[in-house]
Amino acid sequence: MTKTRKAREHLLERIKSMKANELLPRERDLALELDISRSGLRQALSELENERVIYRVRGKGTYVSDKQISKHTFITSFTRDMIDRGLVAGTRVLSRAQALAVGDVARDLDVPDGTLIYSLQRLRLADSEPMCIENVQLPAELFPDLLREDLDTSLYNILQSRYGIEIAFTRQTIRAIVASAEQRRLLGTPRTAALLEVTRINFDARHRPIERGVSIYRGDRYDFTFNTNHQN
Structure with missing residues (x-):
């Protein structure tokens, strides 16, 4: 040997x-x-x-x-998800800016407070109707000049084709929330509508956090399905 x-x-x-x-x-x-x-x-x-x-x-x-997370968690982009549901995906960029990571954002991206990041807010559409509000933060060091890209398209395709970085696995939390007035306005929902807040941290194959996202989905238009393998 x-x-x-x-x-x-x-x-x-x-x-x-x-x-x-x-x-x-x-x-x-x-x-x-x-x-x-x-x-x-x-x-x-x-x-x-x-x-x-x-x-x-x-x-x-x-x-x-x-290893358990790496082997059994699979990633589906919003665009792919909508296609699988028989819907046409669309995107409207609400804001894009440079910012400094602090608090939960710095912790989730595993960077020191004050690290330069990109902050992106987009309204995601399905058959031209609002489906979710997406708030995303990414380390600027990994994606130079990202804000100059056409962000009306698939973000994950840009990360892969322009920067050679792919998502390997995701850590995700889902909870029900009460809609704010701004969320109701953007999503076109009544005051009593149920919303789902999905917080995700996306990691690359080197286990680096490359994206933090918080998406607010319309509960009347969207549901989550999970497949679970049971082993004795």
Whole structure:
């Protein structure tokens, strides 16, 4: 067994006893512990990263992946969702701006307070009728000049085609809310209408948060369906 292969097996054993998103020791310390060169260790780490056993965050280190989320969560864009429902998707940009991440936004995007982000608000349409209000924040560092793009189209297509970044998995929360006057105006709903608030954090294959979104859906026009696999 080569040293790289042996290091990989030792790393796998170590990772089995670690929690998701727990930080691994520094490469220098791992190389000494496993009696392997830094280049050999990096090869073993790269193999594990390709298998999504670990992920790396630049300037922070190497972490244990949340493998359950990576394997079983699937992403559907609003455009794709509307097509699947037999509806024609549309978008109207309400605002686009640069902003500074603070509070929950900074936490969810895993950036320090004061980090430059892009903030985007769009009204999403189905067969030309309002379906949801979408508020999105993205790290400006990852998507330079994003606000110059045609944001009336699919945002995820832009992230992939222009910046080479794809969504790997999503962490999502859904709750019922009482509509504000502005939300009622944009969505064309009465005061008593039910709305669904969907908060999502989208991650790339390196487990970097790349987008935070809060979408407000009309409860009378939209529902969520989940498929669950039950295992004994």
